[in-house]
Amino acid sequence: xxxxxxxxxxLLLQARPAMTAAELARELEVSERTITRDAQALSExxxxxxxxxxxxxxxxxxxxxxxxxxxxxxxxxxxLFLSGVPGAxxxxxxxxxxxxxxxxxxxxxxxxxxxxxxxxxxxxxLDAPAWFQEPAAPPLxxxxxxxxxxxxxxTARYRRGETEVVRELEPYGLVLKAGVWYLCARVAEADxxxxxxxxxxxxxxxxxxxxxxxxxxxxxxxxxxxxxxxARSILRAEIVVRLSPAGLRRLPYAVEPVASRDALAGAGxxxxxxxxxxxxxxxxxEVAHGQLTALGPEAEVVSPESLRRRFAEDAARLAALYRP
Numbered sequence: 001x002x003x004x005x006x007x008x009x010x011l012l013l014q015a016r017p018a019m020t021a022a023e024l025a026r027e028l029e030v031s032e033r034t035i036t037r038d039a040q041a042l043s044e045x046x047x048x049x050x051x052x053x054x055x056x057x058x059x060x061x062x063x064x065x066x067x068x069x070x071x072x073x074x075x076x077x078x079x080l081f082l083s084g085v086p087g088a089x090x091x092x093x094x095x096x097x098x099x100x101x102x103x104x105x106x107x108x109x110x111x112x113x114x115x116x117x118x119x120x121x122x123x124x125x126l127d128a129p130a131w132f133q134e135p136a137a138p139p140l141x142x143x144x145x146x147x148x149x150x151x152x153x154x155t156a157r158y159r160r161g162e163t164e165v166v167r168e169l170e171p172y173g174l175v176l177k178a179g180v181w182y183l184c185a186r187v188a189e190a191d192x193x194x195x196x197x198x199x200x201x202x203x204x205x206x207x208x209x210x211x212x213x214x215x216x217x218x219x220x221x222x223x224x225x226x227x228x229x230x231a232r233s234i235l236r237a238e239i240v241v242r243l244s245p246a247g248l249r250r251l252p253y254a255v256e257p258v259a260s261r262d263a264l265a266g267a268g269x270x271x272x273x274x275x276x277x278x279x280x281x282x283x284x285x286e287v288a289h290g291q292l293t294a295l296g297p298e299a300e301v302v303s304p305e306s307l308r309r310r311f312a313e314d315a316a317r318l319a320a321l322y323r324p
Contacts, residue, residue, distance in 0.1 A: 005030070006038055010047060014065070018058040035059075138199040141181055147171045147206045151213055154185075157203035158196060170211040173219040174198075177227075184222055186214075193217075195226050231258040235281035239288055240302040245274045247298030254294045255280065277302065285310075 005028055012019060012027055021032040028035070039059055042049045048062035147154045148171045157166050169185040172193070176182075181198040188211075235256065241263075243251060248267075252260040263278040270276045282288035285307050292299050293314070301308045 020058040153207040242300040
């Protein structure tokens with residue numbers, strides 16, 4: 001514990017010109033007396049730390065006692081501090097490790113780049129969860145994340161509908177999608193890669209045995225394929241819709257992206273008014289009703305007749321509401 005604190009103290013002093021005993025005590029969560037003893041211990045170990053007395057005094061390192069990453073340009077340094085997702089790191093139990101890593105990089109930067117962390121943090125922020133959702137980290141996420149980092153086999157109990165199944169998994173990677181964590185893993189007994197929602201795990205226990213990772217496995221590529229297959233799997237029905245030019249522009253924001261792409265790719269020629277007829281894949285008539293309502297008068301359902309009637313009823317009710 002003390003060794004880690006001494007290292008962090010040196011890194012703090014490398015990152016800043018000087019720090020008072022009170023500032024160091026707050027950062028390291030110890031007393032000022034402990035800071036005095038730690039500074040003495042560092043000096044005795046050969047680290048050139050010294051104290052300056054007076055109102056502007058504090059602890060300093062002898063000028064030049066630092067490693068300069070002179071090959072980093074400003075843009076590269078700022079990009080480095082954008083590479084982490086603080087919320088995700090915290091949920092995986094890596095917040096402390098990430099903090100120390102950032103501190104090490106800050107300490108090693110040239111003085112002209114010392115403001116890169118602040119410059120990046122004040123200009124860009126990633127808020128991963130979707131709107132209207134209360135983010136909650138799955139309790140088993142840190143255990144599963146450790147197994148992913150360590151290439152360690154995992155025995156997991158997974159909730160599937162009303163039942164639970166037990167699987168032995170080779171955890172290849174984690175994905176955070178719209179605030180929801182997923183595990184991409186190889187199921188050894190099926191010799192197949194599958195995706196699991198981590199909040200549906202009810203138990204997870206790392207095994208002593210490690211697995212040999214397939215170096216050709218591409219996590220981003222695997223996830224992209226899985227996501228598209230899932231999106232297509234829920235498009236179980238088709239409807240025919242006429243869209244105005246404005247409706248065409250707004251369609252990608254109203255329905256599933258894969259459904260919009262397929263519909264627009266197969267669209268017919270526009271009529272004299274610029275309206276286009278498309279065949280749109282939908283999850284259900286109920287879902288399509290809610291999605292196309294957002295397009296208002298820029299969309300006309302041609303078929304099925306049952307969905308067309310629903311929109312006709314909506315139009316009649318709206319006309320009655322807004323009749324002068």
